[in-house]
Amino acid sequence: MKVLGINGSPRKNGNTRILLDTALEPLKNAGYQTEIFQLGGKQVHGCTACGKCREIKNKQCHIKNVAINECIAKMLAADAIIIGSPVYFADVTTEIKALIDVAGYVTRGNGHLLKRKIGAAVISVRRGGQLHTFETINNFFLISQMIVPGSSYWNFAFGKAEGDVLKDDEGIQTIKTLGENIAWLLERIAG
DSSP states (O other): OEEEEEEOOSSTTSHHHHHHHHHHHHHHHTTOEEEEEEOTTSOOOOOOOOOHHHHHOSSSOSSSOHHHHHHHHHHHHOSEEEEEEEOBTTBOOHHHHHHHHHHHHHHHHTTOTTTTOEEEEEEEESSSOHHHHHHHHHHHHHHTTOBOOOOSSOSEEEOSSTTGGGGOHHHHHHHHHHHHHHHHHHHHHHO
16 A cells, blocks of 8 residues: 655755654554655646546646646555645645645546545644644545544644754654554555
């Protein structure tokens, strides 16, 4: 089984990446195939509601949206998806918002392609806005009919400079527990 982490931060090795690695560690240890897709910093285009993806039904955005289409293909191949975003003005990054809008429209219009996959969010936050950011990602999972596992607290950790999230012991433990819960859920689903 495959688990995909999506890094929505333009900082490839920043706090969001650390949280994704932390969540994926228990999954790797349990023998699951893991991958991180770097979406942050890539050129993306939001949904224009042209409807071509629903007309053509090729599981892609009709616009030349290379990074988003590559990410959607990886999402379709995964059994579990962890979306990571830093907080930007109390919400997700533009790259993650574009992914949510485009992937949501494409996958729902092509037969609810994410239905019953596992979806989890991890959020790196300097000061505030983390719950709204968390909710934005979870709303995408829920409208996509995905299974959203919980953890011992909400899935975020505090930090400003690269690596600062590692100082948030409770946040790191929450993210590890999330990874363990995803592994447990995948095991039950594989049955």
